Amino acid sequence: MVVQSRPSDPAREDEYNAWYSGTHLADVCAVPGFVRARRYKVRDAANPSGHAYLAVYEIESDDLDATVAELSVRAGDGRLPMSDALQLDPPPTVAVYELLD
Template sequence: MTRFMSVAFTNAVEGKEEEYNTWYTERHVHDVLAIPGIVSAQRFRVIGDRASGFDFSFMTLYEIETEDLESVHKAIAERSGTPLMPRSDSVSTKRLFLDAEPIMKKMVRADP
């Protein structure tokens, strides 16, 4: 099986960050992990200079194991907005999703 990395950059609606983080961590991540092929998820707060125009506050990194990445995306689309994966009005409509496939094995620094 090929292991892909998928990253989702999102924002909370202004004034709804607490609701957004609760929904994303306690509900949404679990709904996504229920999809066959998605094996892990980890959320991050984006830090750094926003002057470059990259204006996202949160990032979620998903690991996906599949030979058919398209079918995983299809399952996400089919579940989105249903009781299997309800949406929250605390999530901004501005989002960015990227997938990546490995071109080399992961290297780990050896201790000196």
């Protein structure tokens, strides 16, 4: 799973990074099937998406749909709390990729 995001305000970038790296990655990796996560920051200022940050989550699951659904359940019931330092308008871009080889 790949997530592109950015802080809600450039002045809150440190808070956003502290929450994302210090809390959010562990919360997501606590969902059964999510085994690893890494974060990246774009180096090209001309990034067309406008999202300065990228998180890549590795999933190992026999039922990818159920694993991603569990992530949504936890986000909805408060076990995966969001920070208002994360920009939600526009929302982060999320894509789930299936391994081919």
